[in-house]
Amino acid sequence: MKLRYFDNAATSWPKPSAVADAVHRCLVRGGGNAGRSGHAKAVEAARTVLGTRELLAELFRIADPAHMVFTKNATEALNLALYGLLRPGDRVVTSSMEHNSVMRPLRHLSNRGVRLEVVPAAPGGVIEPGAFCAALASGTRLAVVTHASNVTGAVTDIAPIGEHCRRLGVLLLVDAAQTAGSLPIDVEVLGVDFLAFSGHKGLLGPQGTGGLYVRDERVLEPLMRGGTGSRSDREEQPEFLPDRYESGTLNSPGIAGLGAGVQYLLRRGVESVQAHERHLLELFLEGVAGVPGVTPYGPAPAATCTGVLSLNLAGLSCSEAGSALEDRFGLLTRVGLHCAPLAHRSLGTFPEGTVRFSWGPFTRERDVRAAVRALRELCAPDGGRR
Amino acid sequence: MPGRAGKLELLRELEGVVTFFGSYHAMRAESVLRKSGRRALLIPGPREISPNCGVALRFEFGQQEEVRELLERSFVQYESFHHYPHRG
Numbered sequence: 306m307k308l309r310y311f312d313n314a315a316t317s318w319p320k321p322s323a324v325a326d327a328v329h330r331c332l333v334r335g336g337g338n339a340g341r342s343g344h345a346k347a348v349e350a351a352r353t354v355l356g357t358r359e360l361l362a363e364l365f366r367i368a369d370p371a372h373m374v375f376t377k378n379a380t381e382a383l384n385l386a387l388y389g390l391l392r393p394g395d396r397v398v399t400s401s402m403e404h405n406s407v408m409r410p411l412r413h414l415s416n417r418g419v420r421l422e423v424v425p426a427a428p429g430g431v432i433e434p435g436a437f438c439a440a441l442a443s444g445t446r447l448a449v450v451t452h453a454s455n456v457t458g459a460v461t462d463i464a465p466i467g468e469h470c471r472r473l474g475v476l477l478l479v480d481a482a483q484t485a486g487s488l489p490i491d492v493e494v495l496g497v498d499f500l501a502f503s504g505h506k507g508l509l510g511p512q513g514t515g516g517l518y519v520r521d522e523r524v525l526e527p528l529m530r531g532g533t534g535s536r537s538d539r540e541e542q543p544e545f546l547p548d549r550y551e552s553g554t555l556n557s558p559g560i561a562g563l564g565a566g567v568q569y570l571l572r573r574g575v576e577s578v579q580a581h582e583r584h585l586l587e588l589f590l591e592g593v594a595g596v597p598g599v600t601p602y603g604p605a606p607a608a609t610c611t612g613v614l615s616l617n618l619a620g621l622s623c624s625e626a627g628s629a630l631e632d633r634f635g636l637l638t639r640v641g642l643h644c645a646p647l648a649h650r651s652l653g654t655f656p657e658g659t660v661r662f663s664w665g666p667f668t669r670e671r672d673v674r675a676a677v678r679a680l681r682e683l684c685a686p687d688g689g690r691r
Numbered sequence: 692m693p694g695r696a697g698k699l700e701l702l703r704e705l706e707g708v709v710t711f712f713g714s715y716h717a718m719r720a721e722s723v724l725r726k727s728g729r730r731a732l733l734i735p736g737p738r739e740i741s742p743n744c745g746v747a748l749r750f751e752f753g754q755q756e757e758v759r760e761l762l763e764r765s766f767v768q769y770e771s772f773h774h775y776p777h778r779g
Contacts, residue, residue, distance in 0.1 A: 343735025
């Protein structure tokens with residue numbers, strides 16, 4: 306049976322072949338430790354790392370690539386920002402659509418005296434900029450908001466939030482795990498101070514890659530300290546970017562692969578990926594609209610969305626539906642709560658969860674048609690029971 | 692990247708050396724100089740000039756002011772500029 310991959314919101318697949326080639330080249334022909342020596346192999350590795358940093362800066366319109374810090378994933382980037390910024394007594398505002406990579410550090414920090422306010426989402430899981438901004442009372446240190454929900458794909462209109470934060474002097478951290486590579490992002494236009502992203506989702510790189518854009522390093526303490534290959538005469542952490550936040554050996558092979566993924570996106574154009582994913586969403590929604598028993602969740606169909614659709618089937622739990630989709634139709638989805646219990650509460654799908662379909666730049670129309678056919682069959686009288 | 696003979700020629704001709712606190716800035720300086728059409732060569736950082744990052748950058752010493760300005764415009768943080776002809 307042909308497998309069709311619908312779990313791109315967890316990690317993208319397939320990757321452009323150049324990604325695997327770049328990892329291979331780095332392991333076979335590279336071999337040095339970036340920034341640790343002046344010999345040819347170390348310099349080559351450092352050049353590769355710089356190349357990816359420059360490509361990411363181009364993608365997110367960051368003027369100085371030094372402000373692009375590598376992490377092992379979006380979770381580490383978010384933790385770096387949250388623990389580096391928030392101190393007991395600080396006020397932080399977030400939304401009810403956040404992933405646990407934001408909610409868990411924030412709940413932990415709130416137990417340590419950080420004052421946390423969670424702004425509820427509107428029906429359909431949409432974060433309304435007006436409601437979010439209204440919660441940014443004076444004295445707020447940080448606003449944390451997802452650029453798009455990993456459960457519904459609903460995109461948050463960041464620019465008005467960014468503008469409001471600037472006016473109030475509130476720092477803004479945006480979780481772009483679901484949008485980097487799928488939506489155009491310009492850190493200046495959005496007005497973000499910190500942008501956390503994953504390298505292995507929309508950016509098409511290998512797992513173990515991610516990053517944080519840091520506008521002003523003076524306000525952010527490092528999460529870790531250690532060897533950087535710089536200022537080796539000192540026992541204190543360097544204060545300059547990116548070394549301040551990049552202690553220990555970097556994942557050069559992963560970063561090489563990430564560079565190839567970003568290069569692919571820059572050539573194809575993120576706008577073209579966005580249009581492709583939007584087109585597939587419309588096809589999907591149109592297809593399931595005529596299937597009785599399918600309940601899709603999320604914003605109104607006209608809203609801006611990433612390539613994600615969460616739904617449930619009448620008479621089947623989401624795990625039964627997910628198993629049937631895989632076993633009988635070869636459709637690989639993700640079921641359950643998607644590490645976002647509060648987002649599911651906002652949608653009214655807690656604790657049962659949903660079946661999430663998520664697609665990417667290489668998903669084809671025929672994959673979506675196959676998914677719709679499978680859902681129709683499962684929803685036919687007794688179709689889901691074996 | 693220059694070949695072996697080309698590298699030796701560059702080593703001899705580029706008499707200026709700029710040093711950095713961290714390798715990111717050294718790599719970025721090389722990238723910025725090359726993109727501007729200038730000749731540049733990364734070398735293991737001479738210990739007698741700087742205790743810092745493992746790499747330094749050779750450039751045309753006659754272009755020192757233009758190079759300095761270009762690096763500053765590109766947010767590259769350098770440690771110091773030297774006239775340091777290649778010995779060997």
